Amino acid sequence: MQVPILADLIAQGKKPEYLFWVGCAGSYDARAQKVTRAFCALLEAAGVDYAILGNEEQCTGDPARRAGNEFLFQMAALQNIELLNGYGVTKIVTTCPHCFNVLKNEYPDLGGHYELIHHTQLLQQLLDEGRLKVEGGAFEGKKITYHDSCYLGRANDIYEVPRKVLEALDNELVEMKRCRSNGLCCGAGGAQMWKEDEPGDKRINIERTEEALGTGAEVIAVNCPFCLTMMTDGVKAADKQDDVMVLDLAELILQQVRK
């Protein structure tokens, strides 16, 4: 797939509207890579002027910061800020709510000021503007439940936009009891992704997946690569992987977009 690289465009004297910040999960995790590619396909379909940093992109430092390693976070952040400011980046879109949060809320303290947009917000915008058109079919009448990620939801109060994106598809949105500001975490945040759970009765992703499965939904829609991993693992643990799919909103849209 042809994905524009920022350095190449700059060398040609072009400046794309958006920088797509892919993130570590979106770059390296096999499942999350599919979301990355799906989102790029949508950007292309909608004719959005964008580029990625490619191999110049580095971890935002978010997991280090949540673990308490402020030194490492600031080192990573300052390097990224130098790069981004050097390219004159102003607008960043990302498929990862953790990258979104740290770039939007925490980089300004270190001199990085960017306009951040989460991919679900951009998708909503593109649907609104008619630059992306979806046709019914794939999900007609199917039950979908939406899992709020903590870093898009409580951390940044974005609850309704992703739901509007889902409404664009012909499906029945069923809410879990713990949703929106009461949404339950998937268990990956705060650098938990990189360690075993502390002793307890249950894994958090199992608790959350059980709740999602309890709605009778055939699709669990997520907006975060970490939720994607955790919920997929939860569905496998419940042996429901043949009946229930865990999909990012970008994948849901791509399956129905009119080419």
Add this chain to the structure above:
Amino acid sequence: MLQPLIFTLITLAAFGVAARQYWRVYRNIKLGKPKKINDRKGARWRNVLLIAFGQKKMFKKPVPALLHLFIYTAFLVTQIELIEILIDGFTGHHRFFAGKIGWLYPLVINTIELLSVGAFAATIAFLARRNLLKVPRFHKPEMAGWPTLDANLILFGEILLLIGIFTMNGADAVLQGLEPDHYPETGPLLISDRLGSALFGGLSVGTLAFLERFGWWLHILMVYAFLNYLPISKHLHILLAFPNTWYARLEPKGKLAHMPEVEKEVRSMMDPEAAFDEGAAEEELPVFGAADIMHLNWKHLLDAYTCTECGRCTAACPANITGKKLSPRHIVMAVRDRAEEVGKKLESGDPQFIREDLRGEGVALTPENFDDGRNLFDYIEREEIHACTTCNACVEACPVLINPLDIIIELRRYEILTEASGPSEWLPLFNSIENSGSAWAMSQDRDQWTREE
């Protein structure tokens, strides 16, 4: 007259002791690091109005919110009656304002009566809910012992106070018919007219007069008891909820507090010219993060003193829900307990609490040289702070805008930055970010995904 004299002495004692108690709380909160909070005043007043006065966040659970609202409004409105009680107490008058302010008097008294009935029912319901219904969040490990007793004592105290009000008003209502010269007309009382004749009808004037005084004294003594009990109780939230909502963070919940002291170090490390700055290496490195209350800021400590231990944070915490040791309420309670311990030790002036290398002839114990060999980690276990997913559910749940996550992050920062400890499983993560700029050590290119499918 003897009664005004006794009243004056008791009142002075009650306020005198209370002043000292509140000063101790203030002093303990000031043990935290300074932090200037006075931006965006409009948004802050909005929080005070909506969340403290308006109880907005309570209404996430409508039934307890409504019951709590009865007790809260009864408390607020009863303060008006307190003005009359104080005047009567100091001067020996009986119901100073009765007949002097027209319809306003029965309006105020009846409002208090109606709210008090609501508060009475709510208090009984709360006692039953706490002790019979076994709501899980009231029975977590951190609630064992004093916290549970504290909660019940307050509810019993409220019942006594309400009994005082109705005994006073009920007896008064009957006396108004029998001795109109001494007991001025209050106007019709919706509750006490009926309650008074039902309970006290037919009793002698002497007995009634005694009952009226008994109710009056019970009421005011309970008020003074509360005044002095608040500073040692979780019930302090009725006062501190207001400043706490004013000083609460206004930024998005996802934003962690910046550490300028780390930025200074990192920038000088990354800038080769600044690396050999004069004497920079000589300075004693500051403590990064927090292991004790002196490393937290005063707002964290205000949070701890504002906590009423309702446990909504813990009930929403994904780690706690799945059986991990972490309970955000416990973190907040631990901070208050430790602040109390440090406050008491400082008050003792005992030189054994002076840091060893600073002890000497004529050196007095101060918060700056304090070291008792203990810190927050004597209250909080490591696995508690390691279990946090930073999901902000606890922050969202708190009805008075306490931020347990902020404290957890400060503890984590101390572990990693000052102690260089923490979960060993995080080391590969740190190494990978430092050496390969990625959260996972990968052999493939970062843009490999563009060349597949």
